[in-house]
Every structure is written in C-alpha cells, then in structure tokens.
Amino acid sequence: MASPSNVAPSDSPEARKYNKIRRRVGMSEFLLGLGLLVVLLLTGWTAWLRDLAWHAGSQSYAFALFIYVLILLAISKAVGLALDYYGFRLEHVYQLSNQKLRAWIWDEIKGLLVTAVLGAALVELLYLIIREFPEQWWLVAWIGFLGIAVLMAQLAPVVLFPIFYKFEPLHDEDLKLRLVRLGERAGTRIRGVYKWHLSEKSKKANAALTGLGATRRIILADTLLDNYSPDEIEAVLAHELGHHVHRHILKSIGVQAVVTFIGFWAANWTLHYAINRWHMFETLSDFANLPLLVLTFTVLSFVLMPALNGLSRFHERQADRYALANISGAGPFISSMNKLAEQNLAERTPSRWIEWWFHSHPAIARRVAAAEAWKKANAT
C-alpha cells in the first residue's frame, strides 16, 4: 500500500460487487432511456403517437400535448419497470432496505404521479413558449426554467420531499445547542434541523442541506441520529453547514444555469436541423419533436457528467475542510466517515476513473486521508 500513515480498511468483496451492480443498473437505465428516444424518432412512432394524441385530444393543442406526454411517460415507465424492481430487490439482497413491496409500489405510484404533474406542466409551458416566441423560444425558455429551478429549490423541502418521507423538527437539545454554536462561529443561522424518517425505507444513513431562503434546512436521517455519537453527528452537521457557508446550493443553480443555456441553445439547433435537413418535422411547435429535445439534454448531461461530478466533489472537499476547522478534532469526522462507508456499503477505494466519472463525493478513503493530513498539519 502506498499510503504509509493510515491505511484505510479495504473494501469487502460484497461492497465491490454491490456497487458494481448498482453502476450497471444505472447505466442500463440510462441506455434504455436513450434507446427508447432513438427508437421513437427513427421509427416515426413519435409522429404516430402525436396523431393519436391529436385524435384523442379533440383537436385542442394543449390537451393533445397533455395526452402525448402521458403516453410517453407510460411507455418509459413500462420499459424501465423491470429494472426499477431489480433495484428494489438489490437493496434487500444486500440487507440495505427493509421496505415492504407494498410500500415500494405505493412510492412508485406517487413518483409517477409527481412526474406526470410536473412533467406535463413543464412541457405545456415549453411548447407555449415555442408557439409564442418561435425565434427566441430557447432564450425565453431558459429564463423561465431558471425561475422554476429557484422556485423548486425553495419548495422541494416543504412540498416535494414530504410526499415521500416524513420530517419533524429535531428535538435533541444537546445537538441543537451544538448547531447554534457552530452557526455562531460561522456568523450564520440555520433556519432548522429536521429529523428525516429514512428508516422506513432504507438502512443507509444520510444527511443533507436542502432548500433556499426561508426553507433552508439541514436534514439528518434517523438512521444516522440513532447510531452515531453526538460528536460524530456534530461533524456531519458541520459538514452540511459548510455547504451553507460556501453557498453551494446557489452555486449549483448557477452552474445549472450555464448547462441549461447550452442545452436550450443545442436543442434549438438540433430541432432546426431536424426540420430543415432531415424533414423529420414540419414546425418547431410540432410536439412529436419532444423526444429529440429530451435526447439533446440527455446526451449533454451525460457528456458533462464528469465535469459536474468534479465540481460536486470540489464542493464536498470544501465542506469537509469547513467541518474539520470547526469541530474539536478530526477523530469524530473520521469515525463518522468509516461508519457511513460500512452502513451504506460504500466503496472506500473505487478505481480512479469510476470516481472521476460517477461519484458526486470523493471516495471515503480520500476523505479520511485528507482528515488525517489535516490532523497532522494542525497538531500543535
């Protein structure tokens, strides 16, 4: 081993296998989605579905579009259902979940309904913009989606997440006091800390900073609160506070703004190409071109994945450094990392390129090594 001072516990074959399968499931889902879009476009089925929707929608554009979106969602759900179920079973095989099948099915139904409502609303808005501003639609749509992204970041913790999980304000006085002290040192105030009832669905532990403005809050999974020492929980809190102090949510929205700008520009270019060169569609407002729009964004986000994950890992390292500087000693941080790796069956040492492409967080071994180095540098 190259690391002389601290050799992290190596990954069990079980952890390796679990993560490998999960990556394959993720890749299969991605390829299946991509394949579906390509098939819809190349076979002309999208035009056939549009005609069907027009017929059923009694010639009303908005209603026909709504029906078309519902049909697309139903097809993509049907295509991906087997993989979704496999993912559910996988968590049970590796004893990472105690969710019952009925509860999982109910979650799937809720997820589908939320996607249908949000998806239909967004697509209706998009094609309204395309019809109203045929020349500058992509710019108008970009501004519109930016506003929606900010609104969704604000609403998510109070409207979206509670559809799937229960949250309650944290009652632990000791932890609350620790957080207030951390906040005072940072010269900031976190508006709330919430207990996230994750244990109904998973045995994994997690924590996050969510929301924007008045809804900004730290959420801590009960699976973490029940198994970690107050010092370890404080280390996790300090990490999440680090995200807040460095304004990572706002910065992520800023990055999203750049990505969606490129996305809408590319979508406009692709649609025009498909209309003028391939004669695939007659007009921009022909909603049979929706799969092509989605395809453009899918390809773009795949290409940008390493860059976006790289940025996310940079943010995580910043939050880690913030945590280390604001808690007493690196010990609890390191032990919380090791506990998380074990509880979540995470790979501590994924291969470099897998980390580079897929991981939004630095490998646990690297985070622990950084904390060890920090400890050494700050030992007086």
Ligand SMILES: [Zn+2]
């Ligand atoms: Zn983080």
